[in-house]
Amino acid sequence: MSFVLAIVGRPNVGKSTLFNRLVGKKLALVDDQPGVTRDLREGAARLGDLRFTVMDTAGLEDANDDSLPGRMRRLTERAVGLADACLFLVDARTGITPTDEVFADILRRSGTPVILAANKAEGRAGEAGVIEAFGLGLGDPLALSAEHGEGMAELAVVLSPLIEAAEAKAEEAITDIDIEDGEEAAERTKPLQIAVIGRPNAGKSTLINKIIGEDRLLTGPEAGITRDSIAVTVDWDGTPMRIFDTAGMRKKAKVQEKLEKLSVSDGLRAVKFAEIVVVLLDAAIPFEQQDLRIADLAEREGRAVVVAVNKWDLEEHKQEKLRDMREAFERLLPQLRGAPLVTVSAKTGRGLDRLQQAIVRAYDVWNRRVPTATLNRWLAGMVEAHPPPAPSGRRIKLRYMTQAKTRPPGFVVMCSMPEKLPESYSRYLVNGLREDFDMPGTPIRLHMRSQADANPYKDRKKSIPSRLAKHVRKGATKKS
Structure with a gap:
């Protein structure tokens, strides 16, 4: 079971920016306006040698009704109850607001371990906010800069003992699980x-x-x-x-x-x-x-x-x-x-x-795959039932067919003059594939190729063998 860290705080304090920093990619949308994040987003975080799950949450707002901010707040409070620890983020440049104090009290009474961090603390502009954060009563605040990656080492030091304690607790719980259940879990397919x-x-x-x-x-x-x-x-x-x-x-x-x-x-x-x-x-x-x-x-x-x-x-x-x-x-x-x-x-x-x-x-x-022999017998029947056209009096010949890929099913037909085969005939073949091989609704890719396209020596210049070339050069020298 992975350790879960929920990032909580007021709107626009940099929660999604820190989330993206921890997961190593831009998964969460980030914008200057507050309230961009509304749902709970989870990601696999990596901080030094630590591996854990990080959860981005909606900004905490002082709303208790059934309005949109109120529903967002209840969803965030639910995330606090699910998490192993909370990272309470405040804005070091703005300083501590009355809303920060309200939610600090809520987190203090939640029973979930809380890490206090002052974001946007790069340079001297955030020093006053970091000092002011001591007054929230949640321990020593960490000075972070999610945008520039400052303070990540200090965050790892604070998280390490919490993750170790959670892993030890999880190992004790695993000993009570039947071994057969573990084997069944290992056999589960990729979602x-x-x-x-x-x-x-x-x-x-x-x-x-x-x-x-x-x-x-x-x-x-x-x-x-x-x-x-x-x-x-x-x-x-x-x-x-x-x-x-x-x-x-x-x-x-x-x-x-x-x-x-x-x-x-x-x-x-x-x-x-x-x-x-x-x-x-x-x-x-x-x-x-x-x-x-x-x-x-x-x-x-x-x-x-x-x-x-x-x-x-x-x-x-x-x-x-x-x-x-x-x-x-x-x-x-x-x-x-x-x-x-x-x-x-x-x-x-x-x-x-x-x-x-x-x-x-x-x-x-x-993911369906059709054997090549079956495809070619089917192709012969389709051509016999409805022959391809004959532009300029020359009949287009469909010689060979194979399935090149799945996800979605893709087929290649080797034929003469593929550029002259009309789109209507390709649709005829695709519709036949759907009906005869039970592939309703799925996209089917059909590619027409000439055998000349498959020839690796098509555009290579002919060369004279080295021994013959030597005799040719000697003969040219004697004539001169």
Whole structure:
């Protein structure tokens, strides 16, 4: 069990900057305006020889109602209860504020070990704030600069005994676990990487909370609550998965603010690293232009796609609506023909079992491999049923076919004049692959190549053997 350190503090004191410093990469969004971080983000931290889990949290604000700041505060307080220790960050340049004093008292009574650190303490501008932090009663403050990496060695010295104590406690607990359980844990496969994408307020965070069985992600009626791409790990009905919650994607013309651009960019990056993409639609307004663009993006990235229609519990005429949606899906997204379309309710949890089965099946299809002999027998049948065209009176010959890759399935056909083969014939082959080898919905890449392209000596100049060249030179010398 990894030691968990939660970074807490007021908005804009540098929590996300320190988080990125500890994990060694820019995972959390950072901006000058306060309140950028809203959800809990975890990362594998490394500080010298120390290895632990660090948690970035939303800025603590003095709000107790059900407003967005109030829900953010409750999520941060939950992180404090889950963590092995808290790093309470204050701004050395601003000094100690009344809000800092309130939350210092809350942390003091939480029972979780607290490390006090004054960030932005580089130079003389932060000296007064560091001295002022002594008055919080949380021990000697560490002077840090998350942006410039100052004070990291001192932080490691303070963390080391806490991590050692937590590891010793974990080893005692492990001795009570059956050895067979440990063997089963070692046999678990690598978790599936799943990205949930869609328009704002489609219910992505609510869906993931229902899957993991706890309020891990911030939700609410406001559109655009999620900003970072937050990853949560869950064992869903025996299948380990890592699910990424992403920011809602609006039309490009409507995205004007820098922060929203960063959020959308973070979501696109999650799609590129995912294996399965769940495109979440709103049952009230499915298949709008933005939904189609998002689904097409996932297909172009080569990800396995599952379309989920949320808020199905609010729909009155379910059968008629489902029939219309299937017809619209086939018509508007022909490139995803056969992809699973699942109706769910993130609020009640209905349909989640079907969604899990659709994700597992889409992953299996995405990894499918077809034997070369089977492919070539299939290709001969397809050519016999519908021969390729004959431009300028010369028939294009499809000689050989093989599968070059999976994830997504990619095939290479060796043929004559590949540049003259029309796109319609390639679609004919792709549709045949989908139907005959049971690969519905997954992106299929089909490449046409001539045998000349595969010849490594195609562009190499012909050379005369060395002995023959020597005789040629001697003969030329005698003639001269």
